[in-house]
Amino acid sequence: MQPSPAFLIAFAIASLLMTGVHAQDKISLQFLAFPKKIPPVPVELMVGENKTIEVQIPGNELSPEYKVSPLESIVVGKTTVNGEGKAVFETYGKAKSIGTSRQIILLIRKGKENSDGFVVLPVNGELAHFKGGSYFFINASSLNVAGVIGDSKFALKPGQQHMLKPEPDYEGDICQVTLAYQRDDRWKTFKDTRWPTNKRYRSLVFFHQDPGSGRLGVSPIIDMLPYDASATN
Helix, strand or coil, X not given: CCCCHHHHHHHHHXXXXXXXXXXXXXXXXXXXXXXXXXXXXXEEEEEECCEEEEECCCCCCCCCCXXXXXXXXXXXXXXXXXXCCCEEEEEEEEEECCCCCEEEEEXXXXXXXXXXXXXEEEEECCCCCCCCCCEEEEECCCCEEEEEECCEEEEECCCCEEEECCCCCECCXXXXXXXXXXXXXXXXXXXXXXXXXXXXXXXXXXXXXXXCCCCEEEEEEEEECCCCCCCCC
16 A cells, blocks of 8 residues: 555655754764874764764864764773774763753863873853954863953953953054963962954963973964954954
8 A cells, every 4th residue: 555645745744853853962062182282193082882983182273073962971082902802992081061062172181192091171162152353261270360361351260261352452453461370379470472353263262281290371272263354353
């Protein structure tokens, strides 16, 4: 017995709806590793039981977006073969997923090699309000940090983040930047410099610590926006 046309149409519509549901279930992950390693060596991301995908972990820009099903935990590592010839996944780092549909996964190195392990820090990647000329500060260190950029100030405890859009101090849309950290109840300036602002890009600024010395570092990452002729300074 041949199915009726009405049944075929209903089945097609249901299939399209299910496809849309599955597409909406996907989340987007981008990766960034500190301190940066040249050349960066990719790691594997656990995306299911005994299932991984390879992901790039650059240190000077955000990785490509990886669309995966929602994850309870962000687990990175490498698949190796043991003495019995069986594939074994070696975990380099793990953290609970924060549950947002877009996440930036910071990988803080514990040593020079990937196999030395990572501290995994997922942060909210929903940056709809992160416009050109803005700075997005993320404190991935264990220290309190603070600073002044242009006419704006910020202060961040470990794990906190803050977005601001400063007004430049100098011609050419240049901002005076002073950054400091707190250790043993004392504040110490560790960077006094100048950064440009431009409506054509936005800057992600990460505070992180060297895994060996604990020395605080700061890494500005420029994220270029699609060209818009009206976005000129």
